[in-house]
Amino acid sequence: MAYPTPAVTVTTAATFIPEIWSDEIIAAYKKNLVLANIVMKMNFKGKKGDVVHIPAPTRGSASAKTASTAVTLIADTETEIQVSINKHFEYSRFIEDIVEAQALNSLRQFYTADAGYALAKQVDTSLIQLGRAFNGATVGTNDYATTNTATKAFIGGDGTTVYNSTTSNASALTDAAIRRTIQRLDDNDTPMDGRFFIIPPSSRNTLMGLARYTEQAFVGDGNAIRNGEIGNLYGIPVFTSSNADTAFGNTQTDRICLMGHKEAMVLVEQIGIRSQTQYKQDYLATLFTSDTLYGVAALRAAATTGAALSSSAFALAVPA
DSSP: OOOOSSOOOTTTTGGGOHHHHHHHHHHHHHHHOSGGGTSEEEEOTTOOOSEEEEEEOOOOOOOOOOTTSOOOOOOOOOEEEEEEOOEEEEEEEEEEHHHHHHSOTHHHHHHHHHHHHHHHHHHHHHHHTTHHHHTTOOBTBOOOOOOSSOOOOEETTTSOSBOOTTTTOOOOOOHHHHHHHHHHHHHTTOOSTTEEEEEOHHHHHHHHTOHHIIIIIEEOOSOOOSTTEEEEETTEEEEEOTTOOEEEOSSOEEEEEEEEEGGGEEEEEEEEEEEEEEEETTTTEEEEEEEEEEEEEESSOOOSSSOOSSOSEEEEEEEO
């Protein structure tokens, strides 16, 4: 029996092979991540369950040893941080055969790059918005205003004045505010190694206009590995992101700078970026979907009542 022609081969059906889509999407995803490349990441791929339990032991203190006496025993009831894996996001396109036949190959390239960007932005958004939890703001809201129990953010002008998202008293980032925020991390015994500073484009514009940062204090090696890194400020890598958090007042939209430590928050991935295609013969079209399943949580956030003694991140409000 003669081989049937025409036949669908790996050449004629190359656009339907999912590995091609996957490779391109993963590349685009990694390229567009900012904060997710900085903070602690845990791989939960292939494992069952919907909650990850991370031990959070209490730091002990040294005791004076007196001659002829027993040592002082330390016994704390240790706690844990629970990370719920409850964030499942997808990006889907339904591509008809006529489009597949007539469109340029760049169409697929756009879809894969766009899928990677959309999912990367979503993961970064989930992490950046955790900044609301560190000084008492409620995650899921955009309220950075002060309350009776917590100061949720300071203004960029001095790093000391409490930010009010209702009256919108945000001011441009200054050297004094940066140094004051660094001191807060120092006072909270936050390790110096592993810190980061996320700023919006408006604050990068401010820094670029100050000779102090363009000459010495703000230094970049020109070969930043992580996306968005623009330099090093007082020993802290600085990243600019158009995805920096927002705080909505009654009159305008302000942006939030976030300075913290990489162990301040964690990203747990149960399903990494994947792509799947399915041919729908009844529609003569291909369904293309890319998705990810993950969870995020604050590891060293202050309690919502009282001072931020254990916080490893602080927020500064600046104009958009």
